[in-house]
Amino acid sequence: MGGSQQSRHTAGGTDGGHGANPYFITSVKPGVQAMKNQRQLYRKMDKEMTLVDTFWEGKKSLMKDFEPFKLLDQHAIKTPSHLKGDMADLVQHLIGPAKNPTQKYRVLFRWIAENIAYDVVGLRAGAGVSTAQEALQTGVAVCGGYVDLLKKFCEIAELQFDSVNGYDKGANYYVGHDNLDSCSHAWGLIYLGGKPFYCDPTWAAGNVSKSTNTYTKEWREHWFLAEPNHFENTHLPNDQSETTSRQKDQSLESWNLSPKIGPMMYVMKVSLTQREGVLHANEKNEIDINLKMEVLGSIQHFLTSKSTDFKEDIGYQVMHFWKDNKITLHVRLPGPGTYKLDVYATKTLNASTASEGSEMHDKLVTYTIIGQSAKRNTPLNKRRFGSLPPDVLKGFACVSHTKPIIETSTERVVIEYSCPKDGDLLAKLSTENQPTVALKNRMYHERLKGKHAFHIHLPRAGWYYVYFHNDPKSGQYTQFAVFMIHFTGQSSDTNPVFPEGIKWNPLGIYYESNVKCVSHKSSYIRLTKGEGSLAITRPFQSNCPLKFTLNDINSDKFQKSSQLIFAHSNFGKNDLEKSSVSLRIDEAGFYVLHLFIRQTLAMRWLVVCSKGYDGDLFPPSDDSWGPSWDDFKALDLSMTCDAMVNIPNGQHTLKLALGKKKNLTIVGKLVEANGRENLSYQKAVRVDDSDSKFRDIVINLPDEVNEACLELYGCDKSNGNSFPRIGKWLLIRK
The missing domain is CATH 2.60.40.10 (Immunoglobulins)
Incomplete structure (x- = not known):
């Protein structure tokens, strides 16, 4: 269907392959940015915007003060319907308050968008309304009728306007379309201040849903004095003389194979890494697509298949995650075939200055993805993974992994998250096949200073989900991040390995005494054949001995702890005391190693013994060994x-x-x-x-x-x- 834009849940794009292009980046640099810098970046990106802030420079030059245009919009909307009986009287009434050509054009354009609906029924019958007089009389039109009416209005108002016929990337379009005749469309060029400006009254008025074939009236500011890069990506004239010099060298083939970009590409100042609009998935039928954003917002994405005429969202085959100011879309195709990926973006605007409504939600980009492998991928459980910028701004960010997809050949994984002082985190582990069922005894939660560590022991090869819930201060936990773990190795232990219900974190006196554990980065000690060790350092303190005790995870008794522990100290440089603990445990199980300073509990470590020590234990002792x-x-x-x-x-x-x-x-x-x-x-x-x-x-x-x-x-x-x-x-x- 030429002349109407696809429903917001099925359509999007990028610039069409001509010259240097502001919508593309050449690469995405890897690496982990410090939490402080990341938060500063998001604060800088989180700009409060008005509708005028979304205008490109040419449009801003003609609409420096938006208040008169808001009044003209209301004038057009409230114009009495009986004036439609005489086109000349209608035009004179509309342009009455206008003070310059731009204002004249605005009020005429706005009236058409408000009063003419898309002729869905006529188009289906092959006889849609396409003339100005019919459009004015019936209140419906296809693209040709919209443009012809606008041209007649401009002639009466003495404005220079040219109608243009060609191709569009609308509801019937997908990148690499093999029948562009079905994508015919009409639009216009308005000359203001001696310069041509693109406009599309059909797309500005509303959109037609391809899945339901129904029209929805919805004013879309972007298509009035449209941004040139975006407009040329979505519109190509039959006659290259009917365009600006920018597009004269654009071939139909290169235009058809370029990604389709939407209005939000300009609003969010987005750059793309993939210049081609038709992408080929790898042998796993997977592909990563990267976007770089200068303005903070949220995104949605929809994957449809050519086998269903791109009408039904397949759902949960695409995940996205943020890394600094870049978004990665990880696509897992359900099987071989041709697919369309539509990406939408949202940016909340300042409600007091927005034309109608306070939120912009529109197309960002559309790609065609071809899967040639027979590999079939099961749907994901979520669309959004990793930490989102709003959570990072609150202080919640993953500091151990740059991507929320973790590939591992070992059964042990540690995910670390920063956490604000008054906040808290919880996590749940599940399998891909049973995402709602938590795996018990497979993860323990360690609370450290300024961060939380989640230690995971995977039972067998496969895919796993880790769901994170945060609580800034209120006591109400909400899910804010999801990670996927792909374990390709073999687990050495298929039995549950972590006890439930114990919090592992240093206490106040641990930090007050400047204690540092130099042998382990976590509170997890795994013994080998019943043996292991731990080492800590602290500045020397007179009459302040350290004491270590060991007990079974389910018991508070310490009868055997003196024979299982060999604790000793050594004196190093700069009055630094190094204390070491050697462990020999003769029975498999879970144990807790406690550190006491001045008879106050300072820290506990989880000790996992999968096989008991078969030699002699340590001699019993009531105090530490060494000097x-x-x-x-x-x-x-x-x-x-x-x-x-x-x-x-x-x-x-x-x-x-x-x-x-x-x-x-x-x-x-x-x-x-x-x-x-x-x-x-x-x-x-x-x-x-x-x-x-x-x-x-x-x-x-x-x-x-x-x-x-x-x-x-x-x-x-x-x-x-x-x-x-x-x-x-x-x-x-x-």
């Missing part, structure tokens, strides 16, 4: 070895470095690993004090001993203090 740092500091001592010391063949020498205090007495004592005295150990250790800078701790383990505990005692002889224990070390024969 007693308060005493080491007081005596100005240092020792570089770990608290667990391997003794090759039972013989070894440890060096204890002295500081400024040289008048020290160091005593070594060997006891059983569990701390009990044993007389046979009395001669197993001696201290050599012949060197003024060091004390050599010489160890000779008895033949029958595989593990023992070395205790050191020290005394400053200058003040006669007693001999406190200044540390203990676990010795293991190797």
Whole structure:
């Protein structure tokens, strides 16, 4: 059907292949932008717009003050219907308030759009109204009737107007159309200030739905003094002399193969990466289409098939997501064939200055996509994925992944989200086949400072959905983002792996003490054959020991924790204390490792043990191994070895470095690993004090001993203090 534009839910476009074009970008740069910069970008893009802000520069030059045109619109709409009996009287009445040619043309154009409906019935019968007099009498017309009436009006008003016949990218059109004769159309050129301006009174008046074949009256400002790039993309004259010089070298073939762009392409200042209008999907029948936007808005998309004459939206075969100011549309075709993708955009305008209504929602771009593979893709569960700009502006943004489609060959995935101070996040994991059924025990939620981490363990290969819900402050959670995970490997554990209902996050004293975990980026510790370790650092604090405890996930009892944990500290540069915890767990299961500072819980880690340790556990101990740092500091001592010391063949020498205090007495004592005295150990250790800078701790383990505990005692002889224990070390024969 020439002369009417497709319903907003089935039509769109890009510029037609001539010269340098403002609608195209050459590439989309990858990379992750910092959250702060991303929010600043969206604030800059989130412009408050009036209707005049959407005009191109040529239109703005003729309509600098929009208020008179709003009054003229109302004058045209309220004109008495009985004036239609005499065309000349009608025109004189309409242009009465107009003060210049642009205002004259506006009121005439607006009256036609308001009073002439598209002749759907006549077109179907092959005899649509196409003359000015018939259009005025019947109130209906096809495109030729709209243009002929506007031309007659302009002649009476002494305005220069040319009618143009050619092709359009309207309701019957798809990119690469194989029968352009069915896309015939008529429009006009109005000359104002000696310059030609495009106009399409048919498309400005409303649209015809291809699916229902019904007309809807809807004023569309864009087609009055239309933006040239867009208009030339959607209109091509039969006679190239009936156009501006810009389009004279445009061939019918290149025009037909260019993406179809819609009015919102100019309003939203959108650029495209794909210059071709006919795109070919890959061997998986998938394709990515990228859009770059300078103005913040929202989009919708509809996929239709040539097999149904492009009438029915297939639904949920296209997903879109934002990355900075770029939108990616990921298309998964349901099978081989020819498809049309229509993309729409919405930008809310300033209601006080909009002509009619406060929101613009119209076509952005249309592509034809050809699928040649036999691969069939199941529908998606959602259309919108990832974080949207409004949520990013509130402080919710994914900081671990640039795309909401995660390809992985391992069963473990971590998705991290930033979160505002007073906000919160929740998440749900499900399979593609059962998107509404949550997988239990497959994800745990870790709350960290300024962000949340969601740790996921996938049971088997396949596609998964992760649904995120946010709550800025109100206590009401709403779904705001969806991710897809494609797991192509094999899982080592098909049983549930994470307990439910426990919140994993550092507490206030953890941050107050400047504690940093240097071995793990999360609160998740997975053991290998029952063994694992953890390391943290903090500035040295006197009389502030750290304490670690371990308990079963379902129990508050700690009877075995001392034998499962080997906690020790070492003193590094710049008064930095490094504390390490080695774990040996003899039973598979879930455990919680707690860190206490000043007897206050500071942090907990989830420990997952899939197979128990089959060797000896650690000796029981009521306190930490290694140096007693308060005493080491007081005596100005240092020792570089770990608290667990391997003794090759039972013989070894440890060096204890002295500081400024040289008048020290160091005593070594060997006891059983569990701390009990044993007389046979009395001669197993001696201290050599012949060197003024060091004390050599010489160890000779008895033949029958595989593990023992070395205790050191020290005394400053200058003040006669007693001999406190200044540390203990676990010795293991190797």
